Amino acid sequence: MRNTRVCGRKLVYAACRRAVEAGKPLFDVLVETQDVAVPLGRERLRYLTDPENYLGSASQMVNRILQPASGVVLEK
Secondary structure (H helix, E strand, O other), rough: OOOHHHHHHHHHHHHHHHHHHHHOOOOHHHHHOOOOOOHHHHHHHHOOHHHHHHHOHHHHHHHEEEEEEEEHOOOO
């Protein structure tokens, strides 16, 4: 499992570097990277690279952590 995770991390890091150097969206570079695109597929890559899916839930995660301790709830 660790080797798979390390390999995946290296592939994504290299894709990020290529995206920045080429001025292209990360999604476009990942779709062109067969070792990433084939196992995950285009739709999964689209989902994983959409900021709404990882930034949009930040306030909910903070609320889940803070609420039991203080009753504080951040607005969405």
